[in-house]
Amino acid sequence: MIELRNLEKRYANPQTGQDFYAVRDLSLTFPDGQITALLGPSGCGKTTTLRMINRLIEPTGGQILIDGADVLAGRPEALRRRIGYVIQQIGLFPHLTVEQNVATVPDLLGQPKGKTRERVRELLGLVGLEPAQFAHKRPAELSGGQAQRVGVARALAADPPVLLMDEPFGALDPLARDHVQDAFLDIQRRLKKTIVMVTHDIDEALRMGDRVALLRGGELAQFGTPDDLVRRPASEFVRQFLGEDARLRQLAGLRVGDLARPGDAAGLPRVAADLNARSALSVMLREGAKAVAVVDSEGQMRGVVGWQALEQA
Structure with a gap:
C-alpha cells in the first residue's frame, strides 16, 4: 500500500x-x-x-x-x-x-x-x-x-x-x-x-x-x-x-458483459461482451432498440443489457 x-x-x-x-x-x-x-x-x-x-x-x-x-x-x-x-x-x-x-x-x-x-x-x-x-x-x-x-x-x-x-x-x-x-x-x-x-x-x-x-x-x-x-x-x-x-x-469504462442479465434476446441487436457500455448505448440508439443481446467470443449468449441496467450501472 x-x-x-x-x-x-x-x-x-x-x-x-x-x-x-x-x-x-x-x-x-x-x-x-x-x-x-x-x-x-x-x-x-x-x-x-x-x-x-x-x-x-x-x-x-x-x-x-x-x-x-x-x-x-x-x-x-x-x-x-x-x-x-x-x-x-x-x-x-x-x-x-x-x-x-x-x-x-x-x-x-x-x-x-x-x-x-x-x-x-x-x-x-x-x-x-x-x-x-x-x-x-x-x-x-x-x-x-x-x-x-x-x-x-x-x-x-x-x-x-x-x-x-x-x-x-x-x-x-x-x-x-x-x-x-x-x-x-x-x-x-x-x-x-x-x-x-x-x-x-x-x-x-x-x-x-x-x-x-x-x-x-x-x-x-x-x-x-x-x-x-x-x-x-x-x-x-x-x-x-x-x-x-x-x-x-x-x-465507457464498463463492459456490457459485466452488466448482462438473463432476458429475452429475440430481435435485439447483438454486441460482444467486451464492448463498453457507452458504445452499446450508441447501438441501442442507432437501432431504436430497448436493449442489446450480449454474446461472448464464441457467440454464446451472455444475457441482455437495457436502458435500466445502464442507468443503474
Missing part, C-alpha cells in the same frame, strides 16, 4: 521572494491491487506527485510510505528497482532488441539469464506480442501501440508490487489507445498490481481507475471511485471539470 502524508513540493520564486507550491499538504492512500488515476488540469501537481513517489523529484515536506516503510530513508536507486515505471514516450533503448529491453531491470538485479529469458517470453505473451515474432525486433520496427506494450512488459519484468504510469497512452492514436488500454486492463485483472496513473484524459481516468484523485492547484479536490465523482461531486469545481456528460464518459 502507498500512503502520502502531508506531502509537499515547494519551490522558491526568486522574482517575488515567495514560495510556490506544486503540491501542498497532500494526503492519500492508494489501495493495494487497484488502479488509482491522478487527474486534473495542467499544472495541478499530478506528475510532480507521481515523480515524488519514486524520488525522481524530492519532496520538501511530508512522508511517502510503501508497505509502511518510509521511502525517503533509503537510496533512490534501490527504490526505483522495486517500482515499475511507464511513460508516454516509452523510452525503449533503440540499440537493444525487444527481449533485451524487457530484460533490462532483471539484468540489473542480477537475476539468472535463463529465468529472465523465460520471464520475458511470458510477459510478451501477456501483453499480446508473440515472442517468436517480436523478441528479436528493434524498437524502430514496432508500431506505437506495440512499443507501448513493450514498455508495459519492461515495467512488469521484475514483478514490482507498484507500477507508476505517467500519461502512458497519450501518444497513441484513439484506436490503438483503446486496444492497448483494453489489453492493460486484462493484464491488471490477472496481476492486481498497485498502480498510480497520471492522466489528463477524463474518459481514461473514469474508464481505467478503480479510484480517481482529482487535483487542483496542488491540493486534493476529491478522491473516490469514478461513481463517487460522477454522482456525488464534492464541489462545483469537480462537477464542472468532469462536465455535464460525465455519466456518458463513465459508461
